[in-house]
Amino acid sequence: MTQVIMLLLFPIGLYFYIQERKARPMYEKTFTDFESKLRADTQLTKEGRKEQYKVMLLKNEYKLKEDHSLVIGEKKIFSMSLFAMSLGLFYVGAVIYLLYFYYIQSPHRIVFDIQGRK
Numbered sequence: 857m858t859q860v861i862m863l864l865l866f867p868i869g870l871y872f873y874i875q876e877r878k879a880r881p882m883y884e885k886t887f888t889d890f891e892s893k894l895r896a897d898t899q900l901t902k903e904g905r906k907e908q909y910k911v912m913l914l915k916n917e918y919k920l921k922e923d924h925s926l927v928i929g930e931k932k933i934f935s936m937s938l939f940a941m942s943l944g945l946f947y948v949g950a951v952i953y954l955l956y957f958y959y960i961q962s963p964h965r966i967v968f969d970i971q972g973r974k
Contacts, residue, residue, distance in 0.1 A: 859946075866944025872937035887912070887966050902970050909968040918966065925971040930963040 909927040918929030942949030
């Protein structure tokens with residue numbers, strides 16, 4: 857019975873993986889909209905803008921890195937759909953995905969430029 861459930865996890869995970877890929881641009885748009893809203897606010901100083909970026913990234917659980925005029929947020933995003941697909945390959949796939957996630961996957965990176973350069 858568990859083998860049948862595990863075999864069904866692969867197509868279910870594949871469906872949700874496709875949905876995740878479609879939703880990624882909307883996730884990215886959240887940060888670009890926030891950046892454009894802050895750039896339009898002429899009341900904020902560079903330091904105020906930098907603090908707003910930091911608050912936004914911390915609320916979304918990103919680790920912060922700073923450079924002179926850059927605020928960089930990094931976070932590894934765990935994909936439940938890929939994990940479900942790997943479970944569909946009978947535990948070995950799940951172990952491989954977890955090893956990939958912890959040791960190989962590069963973190964999602966968001967860079968805010970305070971100076972406004974592109």
